Amino acid sequence: MRVRESVFTLESVSFRFPDDSxxxxxxxxxxxxxxERVVISGPSGCGKSTLLYLLNRLYPVxxxxxxxxxxxxxxxPAELYAPGEINHRIATVFQDPDSxxxxxxxxxxxxxxxxxxxxxFAGMETRMVEILELTGLADLRxxxxxxxxxxxxxxxATACALIMKPEVLLLDEPISHLDPFTAKEFxxxxxxxxxxxDLTIVVVEHRLDAWETFFQREISMDGNGEIIADQDFSARRxxxxxxxxxxxxxxTAISVTDLSVKLKEKMLLNSFSFKAKRGEIxxxxxPNGSGKSTLAKALCGIHKxxxxxxxxxxxxxxxxxxxxxxxxxSVKDELAFSGLxxxxxxxxxxxxxxxxxxxxxxxxxxxxGQKRRVAIGAMLADKRPxxxxxEPTSGQDEAALYELFDLIDGRxxxxxxVFIITHDMxxxxxxADSVLLIKDGQLTGKFAARDVWQNEQLLxxxxxxxxxxxxxxxxxxx
Amino acid sequence: xxxxxxxxxxxxKFGVVTVSMLAVAFFFxxxxxxxxxxxxxxxQIALSRINWKxxxxxxxxxxxxxxxxxxxxxxxxxxxxxxxxxxxxxxxxTDAQWTTALSLSFRVMAFSTLSLMFAFTTDPVKFIMSxxxxxxxxxxxxxxxxxxxxxxxxxxxxxxxxxxxxxxxxADTEKHWWQRLFSMRRVIIPMLAGAxxxxxxxxxxMEARGFTGEARTAFYRPVQVGRTDFLLAGVFMLxxxxxxxxxxxxxxx
Numbered sequence: 250m251r252v253r254e255s256v257f258t259l260e261s262v263s264f265r266f267p268d269d270s271x272x273x274x275x276x277x278x279x280x281x282x283x284x285e286r287v288v289i290s291g292p293s294g295c296g297k298s299t300l301l302y303l304l305n306r307l308y309p310v311x312x313x314x315x316x317x318x319x320x321x322x323x324x325x326p327a328e329l330y331a332p333g334e335i336n337h338r339i340a341t342v343f344q345d346p347d348s349x350x351x352x353x354x355x356x357x358x359x360x361x362x363x364x365x366x367x368x369x370f371a372g373m374e375t376r377m378v379e380i381l382e383l384t385g386l387a388d389l390r391x392x393x394x395x396x397x398x399x400x401x402x403x404x405x406a407t408a409c410a411l412i413m414k415p416e417v418l419l420l421d422e423p424i425s426h427l428d429p430f431t432a433k434e435f436x437x438x439x440x441x442x443x444x445x446x447d448l449t450i451v452v453v454e455h456r457l458d459a460w461e462t463f464f465q466r467e468i469s470m471d472g473n474g475e476i477i478a479d480q481d482f483s484a485r486r487x488x489x490x491x492x493x494x495x496x497x498x499x500x501t502a503i504s505v506t507d508l509s510v511k512l513k514e515k516m517l518l519n520s521f522s523f524k525a526k527r528g529e530i531x532x533x534x535x536p537n538g539s540g541k542s543t544l545a546k547a548l549c550g551i552h553k554x555x556x557x558x559x560x561x562x563x564x565x566x567x568x569x570x571x572x573x574x575x576x577x578x579s580v581k582d583e584l585a586f587s588g589l590x591x592x593x594x595x596x597x598x599x600x601x602x603x604x605x606x607x608x609x610x611x612x613x614x615x616x617x618g619q620k621r622r623v624a625i626g627a628m629l630a631d632k633r634p635x636x637x638x639x640e641p642t643s644g645q646d647e648a649a650l651y652e653l654f655d656l657i658d659g660r661x662x663x664x665x666x667v668f669i670i671t672h673d674m675x676x677x678x679x680x681a682d683s684v685l686l687i688k689d690g691q692l693t694g695k696f697a698a699r700d701v702w703q704n705e706q707l708l709x710x711x712x713x714x715x716x717x718x719x720x721x722x723x724x725x726x727x
Numbered sequence: 728x729x730x731x732x733x734x735x736x737x738x739x740k741f742g743v744v745t746v747s748m749l750a751v752a753f754f755f756x757x758x759x760x761x762x763x764x765x766x767x768x769x770x771q772i773a774l775s776r777i778n779w780k781x782x783x784x785x786x787x788x789x790x791x792x793x794x795x796x797x798x799x800x801x802x803x804x805x806x807x808x809x810x811x812x813x814x815x816x817x818x819x820x821t822d823a824q825w826t827t828a829l830s831l832s833f834r835v836m837a838f839s840t841l842s843l844m845f846a847f848t849t850d851p852v853k854f855i856m857s858x859x860x861x862x863x864x865x866x867x868x869x870x871x872x873x874x875x876x877x878x879x880x881x882x883x884x885x886x887x888x889x890x891x892x893x894x895x896x897x898a899d900t901e902k903h904w905w906q907r908l909f910s911m912r913r914v915i916i917p918m919l920a921g922a923x924x925x926x927x928x929x930x931x932x933m934e935a936r937g938f939t940g941e942a943r944t945a946f947y948r949p950v951q952v953g954r955t956d957f958l959l960a961g962v963f964m965l966x967x968x969x970x971x972x973x974x975x976x977x978x979x980x
Contacts, residue, residue: 409936
């Protein structure tokens, strides 16, 4: 047997940020070998990104963090590398597609990387053409990066990493901002590249089910920054949500007839008609740019409708970043802002939403899940019992999804109607009573949820993947 | 021909504009700025392809400013002596006042036209690249500005989103502009918080791609200084000297 060459070796490494009293990473030891595909998993905030930044030497220099123990990169102590030296051999792709680029076009962005490496002018063109061919991005060479979709941006970021001819590729939650359909395409694309370049791949990730059998090995961490397991990777089942009984009642809460939205002669929504009942949970799904957000904004009155009628009890909207709604200095004031709800109603609302502990906190300082609670609370206090949530599932880890499930289920039980814009069909399958499918500004229809999941063709037409649990169920019936 | 100003090396153009402004600032007669203004306009008409409608729109505030200078200098300037050339409703306008007023307003017109010429014919990305290559601007600063430039559309988007959300909550109902200005902080603070996070991420992404801020050895798109740049700079200098000399001669008593 060939002796395996170590790429990273960590010996009881601990890490602490200068302002924190507790260690972010505690006594971490492992070795990663050439050609391995490793995933580092764990809940949000467990320090797995910090660990990744130690591997590419962004830390500790950039944060003055305290490291103890030994880190060897290519069998040489990490601190002996000059700044920037190791980044030629270890390339990184980050999670946010919007903040990884500094130049306007794909070509210039690739050139930025080559210039950093001091590649002579004569060699730049060949190297650029080569990488564009290999990554299948040749058509996008002159494209403006900001105009590309999230999935394409991540591919460009990966191409920019690969043009350095690295030996190791690190990816920091690369699919967390992508919808499942795009994520699947990205993963199979990455799979092919790994074989071609014989790369070592280390990925930090909290949702493993989308990756199927991509990895060979998994290093799992717990919330305290310790390794709890280091073993062969096994494909994950999607998250199992509890069974729920529909809370749908007979009363209609919202009724939309012939709703159209036009912007500068462009038809954004064309004649939408549908109804939803009290306690009903409706998933809104469709490809990117099909008009989902426009629909939500038109319903709650942010966008002006061109024609049609909306009859409802009052419609509230929770953006993907709930903090956009916040106007005051405390959670309590946030709910009371409109002055429409009485003191008793507010107290009851806060109790129901489990916000008693954060009443006095600044709305910007609470966790993301709590921000969403506050936003929903504010909408309910504004007497808007029909709730529209824009992409609440995007980038959430398992625990956050469970919390979201409970939150939405609870509101439906209280009699609210909840619309969720989502690409996550596993989540939709577990919670939604019905599904609104939208394509190119047209309403394909409002379907009962159970009729949609088996109809793979209908889902594929809307760039959706069938929920995995349901697919397995269908197979076992066949 | 009509590409010449657009293709001119941005650093050379920048240098020429700066020198011209400094030089014209030392002439207090009305003819020098007038001559220079007309020649810059002529140059722009001959050697560039710009949207004159938008140009006029941008010139509008400067023209109003220039007229304001003219007006206030004529009416309110201190007694300077000279012959009275015009009397109206008890106001005496002397020739000295009139000359100063014209000089000031033409200067405003010349400077604004020159600045707009630079802005309308220069690609910002190429300008930064040229500053880095010709004037040795540090790559750290240059790419920092580039990142900021890429963020602008994202920030605009975010601004609209936050404003929409606030309107939904009924927070956008202040009547007076000062109240609205004050309530802007509610929009600005979440945006700034997001911007700081984004900036850090971008910095990490750049560093992870081997950017250390040291000077580059080769450029993919070298911005060069060629013969036409020297030629154009020469033309500008000729016009400048011509305006200065012409102005002095014409205003001689």
